[in-house]
Amino acid sequence: MSSPATSSDREKVVSKLPGWLRQHLKVRAAQHGVEIQTAVEQGIDAWLALASTPATVDTAGADSFSTFLPEGQWERFRDVAADRRVSLIQGLAQSVQLWLDTTPAPDIERPAVTRRIVVCNQKGGVGKTAIAAGVGEALAEDPGRLHPVRVAKALSAALRASDQIADSDPLDVESLPGLGLRVLLVDFDPQCHLTNQLGATPLPMNGDSLTNHMAGDPKGDLRDLLVSIDESTFGGRLHLLPACHDAFLLDVRLSAVRAREAALERALLPLESDYDVILVDCPPSLGLSMDAAAYYGRRREGERPGQSGALIVVQAEDSSADAYDLLTNQIEDLRGDLALDLDYLGIVVNLYDGRRGYIATSSLQGWVDIKDPRVVGLISDLKEQKEAVRMKQPLLSYAPSSQQAVGMRALAREIS
CATH class of the missing domain: 3.40.50.300 (P-loop containing nucleotide triphosphate hydrolases)
Structure with a gap:
């Protein structure tokens, strides 16, 4: 489900994510200095562009997760998820996992001189x-x-x-x-x-x-x-x-x-x-x-x-x-x-x-x-x-x- 668009032309989306995946998302987004909503947006875009459905993600114990996405993106996501015969929860989990896989943790910045x-x-x-x-x-x-x-x-x-x-x-x-x-x-x-x-x-x-x-x-x-x-x-x-x-x-x-x-x-x-x-x-x-x-x-x-x-x-x-x-x-x-x-x-x-x-x-x-x-x-x-x-x-x-x-x-x- 979604709510009306925000002032930044984003709409609030409410779905579910397993706790472990949400934690990985929070940490990785913070490591790269990006907002969680931006990471999810990029993950969904990448998921929509795939030629086939990626591996299934374990969503056992998933609980409520909300974010803001560009207007219309969630609707496109729902249509593709239906075509691929995956649930919205599974599709969202795959999108987040795809973003994590393609956005590895940055290397620690080490000083040239101790x-x-x-x-x-x-x-x-x-x-x-x-x-x-x-x-x-x-x-x-x-x-x-x-x-x-x-x-x-x-x-x-x-x-x-x-x-x-x-x-x-x-x-x-x-x-x-x-x-x-x-x-x-x-x-x-x-x-x-x-x-x-x-x-x-x-x-x-x-x-x-x-x-x-x-x-x-x-x-x-x-x-x-x-x-x-x-x-x-x-x-x-x-x-x-x-x-x-x-x-x-x-x-x-x-x-x-x-x-x-x-x-x-x-x-x-x-x-x-x-x-x-x-x-x-x-x-x-x-x-x-x-x-x-x-x-x-x-x-x-x-x-x-x-x-x-x-x-x-x-x-x-x-x-x-x-x-x-x-x-x-x-x-x-x-x-x-x-x-x-x-x-x-x-x-x-x-x-x-x-x-x-x-x-x-x-x-x-x-x-x-x-x-x-x-x-x-x-x-x-x-x-x-x-x-x-x-x-x-x-x-x-x-x-x-x-x-x-x-x-x-x-x-x-x-x-x-």
Whole structure:
């Protein structure tokens, strides 16, 4: 059946589709950035042009499905379906399957140079680890599934109305395919927070570690230390290089290493061909280890600006501003001393709660006013992240529809 034509000369058509086929249609249409009605229209056109009826599609359990088609198309479809002696439900299912078969999922767009994101701030307790993990998880999510993502306009609106940020507007959330990138999370903090939060075990002091490789004293292949994170959710695309408490001695050991600024790069370079993105969760420090992390995040020859660099995590309070100044001064010194092109990927205001009043809202406005680097993410202080840490699970598998997860996906896309 159909209803009168819409203002765009389309008519509403109501039929049935099996749930599995409808889900495939939604995901594939989103992957190609087309509307479902356009995909169905193209599928029916292709079905009408066939010289013979294609293979039967299993329509068991089909339920109501409605869309808008060009005026007259459904009538032509009904006539051809009658000639081919197939039901309208079967003909529609064949049309949708034909569109899926002729419109394969697009290839994942992989960077020419492995992106290196250094998540940093010398102040502890701002949530660098949560941001590093959340961004990495969002980058690695399944491209064959739809995930709720806060669209860019929501962040812009939130920043303009900072006293209302704690509220979530469902109209500003879209379902988008996962990015499907191969991601390595590097726990570069001797406190091992990232390792513990993701349910892994810190490396033993008497074994091999990233510290040993940076100090020129490896005891094996760094690949042997990698841990795959929640393969059921991330499909083997998300790995972790666990930390070791020996990193407390890293600055001392680096002091005896030649070209120590490049020590992290020398250690991780053999792994880069396996990954699209490497995120480094930095310690709350301004020592030699931070110099090495900043150097690793510099822009390389042939790399576009903004692909790699420093992602700075802050809170909407005064002490974060003081720590930010210290960090950016160190980065600027490195830029000058070593002639580095080190890009700022932006500022993430984490653990935000507008209900805390003037301190929070005015501090947020202060971050927004900086402009360069600009605020690229705003993550609320809600219970799901704390629960995920307690459960030692990734946030995006523990609470994939939470406001924090939605914000992490938006952040990952903002810096992509």
